[in-house]
Amino acid sequence: xxxxxxxxxxxxxxxxxxxxxxxxxxxxxxxxxxxxxxxxxxxxxxxxxxxxxxxxxxxxxxxxxxxxxxxxxxxxxxxxxxxxxxxxxxxxxxxxxxxxxxxxxxxxxxxxxxxxxxxxxxxxxxxxxxxxxxxxxxxxxxxxxxxxxxxxxxxxxxxxxxxxxxxxxxxxxxxxxxxxxxxxxxxxxxxxxxxxxxxxxxxxxxxxxxxxxxxxxxxxxxxxxxxxxxxxxxxxxxxxxxxxxxxxxxxxxxxxxxx
Amino acid sequence: xxxxxxxxxxxxxxxxxxxxxxxxxxxxxxxxxxxxxxxxxxxxxxxxxxxxxxxxxxxxxxxxxxxxxxxxxxxxxxxxxxxxxxxxxxxxxxxxxxxxxxxxxxxxxxxxxxxxxxxxxxxxxxxxxxxxxxxxxxxxxxxxxxxxxxxxxxxxxxxxxxxxxxxxxxxxxxxxxxxxxxxxxxxxxxxxxxxxxxxxxxxxxxxxxxxxxxx
Numbered sequence: 001x002x003x004x005x006x007x008x009x010x011x012x013x014x015x016x017x018x019x020x021x022x023x024x025x026x027x028x029x030x031x032x033x034x035x036x037x038x039x040x041x042x043x044x045x046x047x048x049x050x051x052x053x054x055x056x057x058x059x060x061x062x063x064x065x066x067x068x069x070x071x072x073x074x075x076x077x078x079x080x081x082x083x084x085x086x087x088x089x090x091x092x093x094x095x096x097x098x099x100x101x102x103x104x105x106x107x108x109x110x111x112x113x114x115x116x117x118x119x120x121x122x123x124x125x126x127x128x129x130x131x132x133x134x135x136x137x138x139x140x141x142x143x144x145x146x147x148x149x150x151x152x153x154x155x156x157x158x159x160x161x162x163x164x165x166x167x168x169x170x171x172x173x174x175x176x177x178x179x180x181x182x183x184x185x186x187x188x189x190x191x192x193x194x195x196x197x198x199x200x201x202x203x204x205x206x207x208x209x210x211x212x213x214x215x216x217x218x219x220x221x222x223x224x225x226x227x228x229x230x231x232x233x234x235x236x237x238x239x240x241x242x243x244x245x246x247x248x249x250x251x252x253x254x255x256x257x258x259x
Numbered sequence: 260x261x262x263x264x265x266x267x268x269x270x271x272x273x274x275x276x277x278x279x280x281x282x283x284x285x286x287x288x289x290x291x292x293x294x295x296x297x298x299x300x301x302x303x304x305x306x307x308x309x310x311x312x313x314x315x316x317x318x319x320x321x322x323x324x325x326x327x328x329x330x331x332x333x334x335x336x337x338x339x340x341x342x343x344x345x346x347x348x349x350x351x352x353x354x355x356x357x358x359x360x361x362x363x364x365x366x367x368x369x370x371x372x373x374x375x376x377x378x379x380x381x382x383x384x385x386x387x388x389x390x391x392x393x394x395x396x397x398x399x400x401x402x403x404x405x406x407x408x409x410x411x412x413x414x415x416x417x418x419x420x421x422x423x424x425x426x427x428x429x430x431x432x433x434x435x436x437x438x439x440x441x442x443x444x445x446x447x448x449x450x451x452x453x454x455x456x457x458x459x460x461x462x463x464x465x466x467x468x469x470x471x472x473x474x
Contacts, residue, residue: 110397
């Protein structure tokens with residue numbers, strides 16, 4: 001009788017809550033009982049060796065990959081409950097709460113920069129002129145003013161990734177996921193992308209960043225999660241994890257980056 | 260018979276040649292997309308059945324298919340052979356070309372990286388919006404050279420309609436060649452097809468150029 005408004009609400013105040021996430025590809029267990037919460041305004045970095053399940057975690061959180069078991073909640077609303085997706089209409093709504101920036105940008109090559117950014121919000125019924133205004137502001141913010149009519153192939157990798165970030169931001173997400181946003185870039189171009197992410201962190205954008213850029217993770221995050229073999233080995237304050245790791249596996253991993 | 264008379268007589272059939280050509284494109288281009296989608300369907304049965312029909316249509320001569328569509332109803336049900344042969348000719352051509360287009364479409368669709376679908380999905384595009392707005396335009400650009408190839412072949416294949424005595428340009432030319440015991444009508448036909456295809460090439464080239472604004 002005194003149930004809350006909807007039984008589909010979980011009991012958490014964080015923007016994203018993942019509980020007991022399990023995922024296997026065949027006999028390979030990629031995610032083993034992963035739980036994490038992301039609070040508003042926080043930046044969480046996920047580090048770890050390749051194959052540790054970082055990207056799969058992001059893909060599950062963004063509904064691109066089916067998890068076998070566990071819960072995923074956005075703002076306390078279930079997207080995944082016990083390994084079962086919420087109804088399609090609910091997922092469609094929840095999808096609006098997050099954005100995802102891919103390693104390979106995945107811009108639409110046949111659209112101009114501007115259209116890449118504006119089409120989705122317009123398809124969602126937003127006012128054309130307002131979306132356009134917002135997009136132009138985002139383009140300027142990304143340091144790409146004057147590039148709005150360029151096509152992706154005319155841009156450098158770093159510029160393309162900044163367009164991809166603008167495209168995600170144009171949806172006004174509450175949380176933004178980055179899947180190794182600089183891994184496909186030439187080394188001299190990573191800086192410009194990291195700078196943009198850092199700026200977003202200063203503006204208190206909630207973000208989850210899978211990255212191999214250790215100094216960046218250390219400088220920008222509120223929390224660092226170290227994953228290996230599908231489990232969260234260690235997590236906490238970036239200074240603690242980087243400078244004084246408790247787990248042998250973490251020390252081993254970080255040692256590689258010391259040189 | 261003078262060369263000029265020959266050319267004029269054969270020109271009378273050009274309208275019908277064009278009718279086969281344009282009507283076949285009109286029906287087979289969209290039909291091919293439906294066939295491609297059926298071929299890629301998650302339903303195993305639909306996919307297998309479609310695949311079987313494609314192998315039949317690509318594995319047997321177009322000439323045979325023309326004869327089957329035109330005279331099959333008569334032999335099977337005793338139905339009268341329609342006097343207007345344009346209908347069976349266009350039906351046979353459209354089905355045959357749809358099978359080829361379907362495989363071109365399929366190749367194109369499967370060549371688009373899965374990340375494009377994922378990006379669209381995360382941005383909230385519906386599956387239909389994703390296909391129509393994101394995937395299809397890229398597919399069309401990629402497959403244009405293959406489509407041009409088929410269209411050029413279609414121009415020449417229209418001559419196959421002579422097997423069911425449809426009075427298009429080549430059929431008329433063949434009749435003249437027989438009655439005059441002359442090879443000249445075939446030379447004229449060759450020139451006609453060459454010019455036709457030069458126009459097709461130019462038109463397709465323009466379309467490809469218009470799609471050149473991105474890579």
